[in-house]
Amino acid sequence: MATMIGLPKSAKPGDIVEVKLLLAHPMESGFRGDFDGNKIPRDIITEVRCLYLDELVFRAEFFPAVAANPFLGFTFRAVKSGSVAFTWTDMDGNESHEVREITVE
Amino acid sequence: MSRLSRRQALALTIGAPLMVRLMPASATPGAMQAAIASWSKGAAIEPGLVTLTLPLLVASGNAVPLKVTVDSPMTPEDHVAEIAIFNERNPLPDVIRFHFTPASGRAQAETRIRLSDTQKVHAIARLSDGTFRSAAVNVVVTAPACVEN
Numbered sequence: 001m002a003t004m005i006g007l008p009k010s011a012k013p014g015d016i017v018e019v020k021l022l023l024a025h026p027m028e029s030g031f032r033g034d035f036d037g038n039k040i041p042r043d044i045i046t047e048v049r050c051l052y053l054d055e056l057v058f059r060a061e062f063f064p065a066v067a068a069n070p071f072l073g074f075t076f077r078a079v080k081s082g083s084v085a086f087t088w089t090d091m092d093g094n095e096s097h098e099v100r101e102i103t104v105e
Numbered sequence: 106m107s108r109l110s111r112r113q114a115l116a117l118t119i120g121a122p123l124m125v126r127l128m129p130a131s132a133t134p135g136a137m138q139a140a141i142a143s144w145s146k147g148a149a150i151e152p153g154l155v156t157l158t159l160p161l162l163v164a165s166g167n168a169v170p171l172k173v174t175v176d177s178p179m180t181p182e183d184h185v186a187e188i189a190i191f192n193e194r195n196p197l198p199d200v201i202r203f204h205f206t207p208a209s210g211r212a213q214a215e216t217r218i219r220l221s222d223t224q225k226v227h228a229i230a231r232l233s234d235g236t237f238r239s240a241a242v243n244v245v246v247t248a249p250a251c252v253e254n
Contacts, residue, residue, distance in 0.1 A: 016210040029219070031196050052208065059204040065195050065219045067168035073215030077179075077208055 003098060005086065010103040011078035017102065019050065019058075021072040023088055029064035047089045048072060052102075053082040078104045137191050140198035141229065144189055148237050150229055155188070155240035157228040166220035166246040173203070173228045175212040175238070185212035187231040194224040221249045 006020035023045060030042025042064060050058040057076035076084075086098045141150070158172040175185045184207050190200035203214040212230065220226070223246050229239040 029196075055208055056206060057208045057210075058206075058214075060214070060216075061202040061204075063197055063199040063201060065192065065197065065200040067217040067219050071215070071217050073172075073213075074203070075209060075211045075213055077210035079208075 003096075005098055005100055007084055007100050007102060010105070013078055013080065013104055015078040015104075016075045017078050018073065018075050019084070021048070021050075021070075021086060023048070023070045023072075025068070025070060025090075027062070027064070027066055027068045027070060031064065043091065045070060045088050045090050049087045050074070050076070051083075051085045051087075052076050053079065054085075078102065080104050134193050134198075137193050137198040137227070141189075141191055141227070145229065145231070145237050148235070150237040150239050152239050152241075154238040155228050155230050157226065157240040157242050159226055159242045159244050161243070162245040162247070163220070164247050166222070166249045168217040169220050169244060169246075170215070171200075171218050171226070172215045173213070173240075175230045177212045177232070179205070179207050179210055179212060181207050182233070184209075184233045185230050186233050188212065188214065189229050189231070190218070191227045191229070192218075192220065192224055193227075194222045195220065200226070220244055220246045222246055 003024050004022040008017060011017050025045050026043060028040055028043040032040050034040055044064055045062050048060045058074045060072055081104045084100045084102055087095055089095050154175055156174045159169060163169050173188050177185045185205050187202060187204050189202045191198050192200055200218050201216055205212050225241045225243050227239060227241045229237055231237055
């Protein structure tokens with residue numbers, strides 16, 4: 001499953017824009033065991049950030065209770081055309097990025 | 106003062122242990138309270154203002170949809186800075202924390218969470234004036250997360 005980003009292509013200034021984000025990640029909680037009874041090590045995304053026009057508009061901190069293939073829905077206020085950048089970080093500090101453009105007029 | 110009748114005494118011996126057994130189930134477990142206190146730095150938390158939406162009953166606790174909204178103008182002077190979600194019975198009391206700015210436009214977020222058992226889920230909002238507001242929803246889980254795949 002690939003990462004999916006739901007973001008309208010355009011909005012009017014002042015509109016509240018709804019963003020939907022679906023990240024492909026097992027979110028292994030660290031509480032499960034494998035068939036041999038060994039604990040499966042924890043492997044989770046710890047933080048997701050969304051920057052619009054290089055300004056932070058939303059941030060989420062994840063714990064193991066976030067379901068596999070994490071889904072996030074949130075909003076930001078449209079001001080002008082520009083980039084909407086998504087960054088998510090895993091436990092080891094590895095960062096992934098996606099950038100989309102939105103037209104505001 | 107009347108003494109206990111034999112019947113009342115008998116009822117107590119049967120009833121008292123039951124009460125002790127039932128009480129922890131309705132009390133908020135200490136681990137979650139400790140987590141909330143450490144997050145809010147011991148500040149008073151008032152119920153209200155927060156709308157937390159979760160299904161009341163789910164077949165599987167593996168991906169339970171959660172939506173939280175706080176009615177707020179989201180101005181620099183008056184906005185919701187953070188909403189933290191806590192649970193009573195998962196291995197860890199923390200679930201997720203949402204951080205907002207006035208540029209968020211709305212204090213609203215959605216996700217999907219794991220629930221290991223039937224329990225109350227709590228949403229606590231930290232407002233820009235330093236006050237805390239909360240809501241809680243009880244979710245009945247018929248097949249828990251964490252145990253199976």
